[in-house]
Amino acid sequence: MFETMADLWQALPPTFQDTLWLLALLAPTFIVGGMVCKGYRPFGLIGALLWRYRWTNLVFILLIAVSVGIGVGLIAQERGLRKGSARAAEKFDLIVAAPGSEITMLFASVYLRPSDVPLLDATRFQNVASNPRVDMAAPIAFGDSYAGAPVVGTTAEFISHLAGNLVEGRLFQTSTEAVAGAAVSLPLGSQFSPDHGVGDGAEHGAHDGHVNTIVGRMPPTGSPWDKAILVPVEGVWEVHGLPNGHPPHASDRLGPPFDPEFFPGTPAVLVRAQELWSNYALRSEFTRDDMMAFFPGAVLAQLHSVMGDIRQVMSVMAVLTQVLVTAGVLTGLIVLTRLFSRRLALLRALGAPRRFVFSVVWGYAATLIATGSLAGLMVGWVAVGQISRIVSQRTDILVNAQLGWAELHLVAGFVSLTVVLALLPAFLAMSRNVLADLRA
C-alpha cells in the first residue's frame, strides 16, 4: 500500500505526525529515566530533597523557565508576526506604481507606513485601468492624516474589496465623505479636516477649508487599514488643489473611469485581475522601464525568507541559551549535591547500590528541568500574548501568536538534551567518597 516509509509518513494526519515527533523527542527522557530508576523507588527521597532546598530549587526552576519561555516566546512571536503580516497583505493582489523600491511601496501601500514615493501619471494609470484583463484598478493616494490616522484616498470599490460589507453606515457618495477603519475612534457624523503629511511632520490646518464627514465604518481587517480613514481619491486631489480625475462637467462623479486629462497621478494602484492566473500576465505586462508591478505576497515571502533564516539562527540561539542556562543550573546542582552528600553517603552505608544514589540525584535534576520547562511553556504562553498585544499596537498588524507544535518540539528536545546532561552531576555524586562524606 505504501511504497516507502516516506509515503506512509506523508499519509499520516499532521496532528498525528506532530504527536509522533513529540514522543520521539521525549523518548530519550523516558528511556534514560526508565533505565536509571528501574527497580527503585527514589521518588520519596527526591521529594524530600526538593522540599529541603526549595528556595534554591525555585531559583533553578525560574532560571530554566525564563530561558525556555523567552526561547519559545520569540519563535512563536516571529511566526505570529509572519502570519499577521501575510494576512494583512492578502487582499492586495497586485500593486502597480512608479519605478522604485518594491519594499518601500509594499510598506507604504499595504502597511500605510509614511513614505515619499513618485506618482504614477495619467497615461500609465490609463494603461493599467484599460487593460481588458483588469477587473479593478483602484488608486491608493496616501500622504495625509488626521489625529495620527492615515487619510487614504481610494475608491468605494476598493473598500468593498478590502473589508466587505460595512459594519456601520454606508460608503462615501461625495468627495467630502469618509469611511473610518474599525479602530478609528471617530463616530459616524464626525467631521474633520485632514492634516498635510503624516506623523510629527504633518502640517496642521493645511487643509482647513476641506471638511470630511464620517459616513461609514469598515469591519476589522487585522491590518493597519483598521486605523485609517478612507476618503474618495477625488477628495484627496481636490484638497491639494489638483483636478479631481473627472472633467468639469462631471466633477461630482466618484470613482472610475477617470479622465486621463484630469488625472493628477497616484502613488499606487491596486490591481485585481478578472482571473487569478491573469495576475502573472499583468505583472509581466506592467513591469516596464516606466512602471513597476509586484505581488505584495511575493515581496513579503522574500522578506519572510530572510526572516526565516534569522528564525533558524534565533532557534539555534534560543536552544543554545537554554542549554547554557541549564548547564549553569546543572553546575549549581553539582555544588548543591555536596550539601546533601552526607545523606547520599548514608544511603550507601545502609547498603543502597550506587545506581540508586545515581537515580536520586538524576531524578532530582530531571524534576527541576521538567518543571522548569513546563513553567517555561507557561511563561512563553503569557509572554506571547503580551508581546502580540504590544506588536499589534505598534504595527497595527493583528498579531495573534500562539504556542504551537514547533515550540512543544523545541521544549521536548531541550528536555531530552538536558536530562541527558543531568547524568553528569548524578555520576559525580555517585562517585564521591562515601566514608569521607559520612564522617564530614
Add this chain to the structure above:
Amino acid sequence: MSLALHVRDLEVHAPNGRVLVRARQLDVAPGETVGLRGPSGAGKSSLLYALAGLQARMSGAVVWGDTDLTPLNDHTRARFRRQYMGMIFQDFLLFEELGALNNASLAAAFGAPAERHQIRHTARTLLQRLGLTDLGRTVESFSGGERQRVAVARALSNNPKVILADEPTASLDRAAADTLIADLTRMARDEGRTLVVVSHDDSLLSQLDRVLQVVDGELKQETRHV
C-alpha cells in the same frame, strides 16, 4: 539469625598510606554484643567502618559468617550491608523532610520489590515498639531521643543479623540515652543479633558482653562483663 565475626591482620590505611587502625585478631561470637572504646582519634570508628566494609583501603580479613569483605568490590559490600547489617550513627542522619515511617523504611526504596512491603511492615512494628505513634509526622519536629529511635528502627527494618553503631548515645541526654541503651540491647539480644558499638558511654558499654580498647590505632585489651 546472627553472624560470627573473625578479623585477621586487618589494617586500614589513609590515602597517604598511613595506618589508621590495626587489628591482628578479633573474634565475635554470633549474637555477642561488643563495645569499642578508646580516646578520640584512636581509630574506633575507622575500625567500625572497616567491619562494615566501608573502608576503601584495607588489608587482612574481615569475615562475617563465611564472607570475607576485604576482597569484595564496592557493589558486593553494599549488597552485604543491605542484607545483613544495620547501622546507627551519632547524629542520626535522618531525612528531616520525611516522616518517621518513611525514614525507618528507607531501605524499601532500594530493596528488592518483594521485600518492600516486609521492610515497611517491620519498620512500622519497630517504631511502635519503640514508643513512637505519629509515624507520618516529619522527623524535623522530633526530639533527639525520638530521632535516634527512628534511626534504630531504620537499622533494624531489614531484619539484619549484625548491628553496627557509632556513638549512638553521644547526642542524647542521659534519660534518652538510657532508654536507647535499653531498647538497643534488648532488640539485639531478643533476636540474637551481633552488636558492635563504638562508644564513650560507660552506661552503654556496661550493658555489653565485652568491651575492647582501641589505643593509638591498635585494637588492644578486652574487658569482659559477663
